[in-house]
Amino acid sequence: LSADVLICGAGPAGLVLGNMLRAEGIRCLIVERQSRAHVEQRARAGFLAANSVRILTENGLADGLHANGLTHDTCAFRGDHGEFELKYSGLGRGEMHTVYPQQDLVRDLVKEFLDRGGEILFSTEVSEIDAEGASLLLGDGSRLTGQFVAGCDGQHGVSRRAVPARVYQRDHGISWFALLAEAGPSVSAVLYAMHPNGFAGHMARNATITRYYLQVPKDFDPRSWPDERIWDELRLRMRTDQYGPLRTGRFVERRIVHMTSHVMDPIQHASLFLAGDAASLISPSAAKGANLALMAAETLAKALAGQINLGDSVPLKSYSAEVLPRIWRAQEFSHWMINLLHSPSGNDDDAVFLRSLQRARLESLRDSRAHQDHFAENYVGI
Ligand code: RFL
Secondary structure (H helix, E strand, O other), rough: OOOOEEOOOOOOOHHHHHHHHHOOOOOOOEEEOOHHHHHHHOOOOEEHHHHHHHHHOOOOOHHOOOOOOEOOOOEEEEEEEEEEEEEEOOOOOOOEEEEEOOOHHHHHHHHHHHHHOOOOOOOOEEEEOOOOOOEEEEEEOOEEEOOEEEEEOOOOOOHHHOOOOEEEEEEEEEEEEEEEEOOOOOOEEEEEEEEOOEEEEEEEOOOOOOEEEEEEEOOOOOOOOOOHHHHHHHHHOHHHHOOOOOOOEEEEEHHHHHHHHEEEEEEOOEEEEEHHHHOOOHHHOOOOOOHHHHHHHHHHHHHHHHHHHHHHHHHHHHHHHHHHHHHHHHHHHHHHHHHOOOOOOOOHHHHHHHHHHHHHHHHHHOHHHHHHHHHHHHOOOO
């Protein structure tokens, strides 16, 4: 086995990078801890920004997405202020989302990478990365060496440890109970509901699957509530008595997602370059993670191709400086969304103060066209 670029991790970042490198004739090998079946079934993201759709389309990776993805362009905010909708395809840069489940995208990308002559070692764990030597130490003690290594192994991977960087992180102190229900959409918009019990979200995936979120205490046990208890809480927070019922169905996924963010700086060291959740973890409040992963993968692929095929070292040297400002823009918006969607309960001055700010923020978004344009640009943009 030999390759110019060794890629650790077959998520969206590693697979887009691998496909783009193969299109440039660069030999690359992906090492993935999980089995092929596992990565092709792992439900996570769904909302792809216009920039992600562009990257996939320009690189011949969007056939499945164009055939089966659904465009989405409206979000709604519901609370004791009432309800308002923002049709963001008519705001800001006029962009929309394409909803395409991450596991379907991963399945398409794996197939295409193999068709392009790439190699993937599935069910193979990387236990250590040597950034200076451009090599991966595998779980069985063997070693793979290339010219460059791409760390695309997500938030719990090993590549982050091989970069001597500062890590800026923040625990937002908020947890979401993330659910996937076998139920069609109850409203056509992405719905953000604010309630004294906490935030609730509704994001349709397709005609039969809907993602729901419920803000819960940090130590919440996802098995502690029977289905009916969950539906009751969703109905209450989404004020269905006022706005109409929810379509219900079996929950096929229940997991807890803690709102944490981290950014490494720099995201490169010697021959190792990080992309995706390995470089920065973003809270899912604004659905940016997979989109940032694709943005970094595209930038890195071009930089590596420039170096390997043309001997141009400039883009690779400035990879970190190129990508980090875009990561921070997304982090800033995500952080703003967290403050928009969550507020403390209770009646002490501090809680009432923060709830009043939340309300003012919502009213500004409801009433100001300039604010709506700014929101739309950041909500769909990367
Ligand atoms: P991934 O997808 O985690 O892939 C990393 C891969 O590396 C493998 N790996 C290793 N392989 C070998 N050796 C090791 N030592 C390894 N350690 C790890 C893993 O098995 C895995 O296959 O990272 P990548 O490519 O950076 O992609 C990031 C995205 O997956 C992530 O940001 C998004 O899923 C976040 N996210 C969302 N992003 C969006 O853009 N839009 C959304 O609507 C959205 N919804 C979500 C989300 C994330 C969620 N969860 C589960 C946190 C909804 C949820 C509930």
